[in-house]
Amino acid sequence: MLLYDTHNGRHLHFKSTKALQIVNKIYENENLGSIEIDTSDMSNLETHNFIDTIVINGMGKLQSQQEYPVKPVVLLPILSLNFDVDKFKDITNAELCLARDISNYLLDVNIILNNSCNQHCSQCQNYHKQFFCCFKDSSTEKMNQQSLIKILRQINYYPVRTINITGGNIYQYQHLELFDITNVNTKKEFNFYVHYLNYQENHYVDNHNIHIIVNFPLNISRLRDVKSITKGKNVKYHLIVEDEEQYNMFESTMSEFDIEDFEVHPCYNGNNSFFFEENVFMSKEDILDNNTSMREIFRNQKMNANFFGSLYFFPNGEIKANPNEETIGNLNDDGIVDVINTEMVKNTAWRKIRFCEPCSNCLYQYLCPPLSNYEKVMKRNNLCKVKF
Ligand code: SF4
Ligand code: SF4
Structure with a gap:
C-alpha cells in the first residue's frame, strides 16, 4: 500500500496486513474517515507501528475519546465528475450532445x-x-x-x-x-x-x-x-x-x-x-x-x-x-x-x-x-x- 500526501508529496509504503485493514476501514462509507482504535488494537505491534508512523508523518491523527467524546468526521475526497461519460452510456449520442x-x-x-x-x-x-x-x-x-x-x-x-x-x-x-x-x-x-x-x-x-x-x-x-x-x-x-x-x-x-x-x-x-x-x-x-x-x-x-x-x-x-x-x-x-x-x-x-x-x-x-x-x-x- 502507498499512502501519498498530496499536500507535500510525502509518501509511505506499507506491506502490513493490519495497516491495509485500518485504511480500508477508514474508507468504509459509514465510518466517515475515522475509526475507533482501542488499547487491545494498540497492543499489536504492526498496528502500533503503523499508527505511530502516520501520526508522526502528519497523515493521520490519534484523539483521545475522553477529550473528544464526539466522533470526528473527515470528508474523504472522492472522484465525481460533472461530466463522466460512463454515466451516459445508456443514452444516445444526440442526447449526450444536447x-x-x-x-x-x-x-x-x-x-x-x-x-x-x-x-x-x-x-x-x-x-x-x-x-x-x-x-x-x-x-x-x-x-x-x-x-x-x-x-x-x-x-x-x-x-x-x-x-x-x-x-x-x-x-x-x-x-x-x-x-x-x-x-x-x-x-x-x-x-x-x-x-x-x-x-x-x-x-x-x-x-x-x-x-x-x-x-x-x-x-x-x-x-x-x-x-x-x-x-x-x-x-x-x-x-x-x-x-x-x-x-x-x-x-x-x-x-x-x-x-x-x-x-x-x-x-x-x-x-x-x-x-x-x-x-x-x-x-x-x-x-x-x-x-x-x-x-x-x-x-x-x-x-x-x-x-x-x-x-x-x-x-x-x-x-x-x-x-x-x-x-x-x-x-x-x-x-x-x-x-x-x-x-x-x-x-x-x-x-x-x-x-x-x-x-x-x-x-x-x-x-x-x-x-x-x-x-x-x-x-x-x-x-x-x-x-x-
Ligand atoms: S510506474 Fe507508472 S509507468 Fe511504470 S508501471 Fe507503474 S504506473 Fe506504469
Ligand atoms: S516533412 Fe520534410 S522537413 Fe519535415 S520531417 Fe519530413 S522530410 Fe523533413
Missing part, C-alpha cells in the same frame, strides 16, 4: 495543410507519431481550400485557443492567405510548425507564432540564416534528438546562437531504446518526487491530459483525436461537434488511461504522467524503470 456544451472540450486544433516536402529527413515518418511535427507522404495531398475555410469558420465559435498548423512544406500550400491576420480571429493563437530547411519569410505565417523544427544532420549555416531572418519575430525552436551526442551538440549550438526559447523532443528511431531508458524513462524516485496534486491524481483516473481536447485535421479530410489512432470523422461529412461527441463516446485517445498491465497492477498507476505517443510507437504500456 445535454452538454461539449464544444468546451475542444482545447486545441491541429491542421496539416499538405503532405509534400522536398527534404529527405531519414526519420520523417517517425517524428509526427511522437510529437507535433511536419511530415510527408507519397500522396502529395493538399487540404482543399473549402475544407480549411470550414475548419476556421467553425472554430471561430469555439472557445478553443490554440491552433497548430504544419505540413509537409507549408510554403507549397497555395491558400496561406486564409491565415492573414485580417482573416482570422486574433483572440486565438496560431502556431506554425516549420522545418528550418524549409523556412522562408512569409507575411501570412510570420505574423503568427513560428515554431522552427531542427533535426540532424545539422546545417549550421542554414540555421544561422534562419536565426537572422526571423530576428524580432515570435520564434520558438524544437530540437529533435535521437541520442546524447545530438543533445550535447544542440546544447552547445543553442548557447552559441544565444537561443533560449527551445524545446527538446526525444525521437525513438527503433534503435535507441538505451537513450530512452537513460533519459526519458522515469524511476520510482522521479515519480514520487514529482509532487502530484489531488487534482492530477483524480484526472489521471478519468482522462488523458496529453491527448484530451486535441483534434487533428488531415489534408484528405480525415479527422483524428490522435495521429496514431483511428479516424473519427471526415471534414466533408461531419461537424466538429459531431466529432467531439464521437470521441467522447468511442474514446480513441482522450480518455485513454493507464489501465493495461503493468500499470493496472502498479501502486503508481495514477501518480504517473498519462500515456503518451512514445508508449504507442515503442509498443509498450509503460515508460518507467520501476521493477516489480
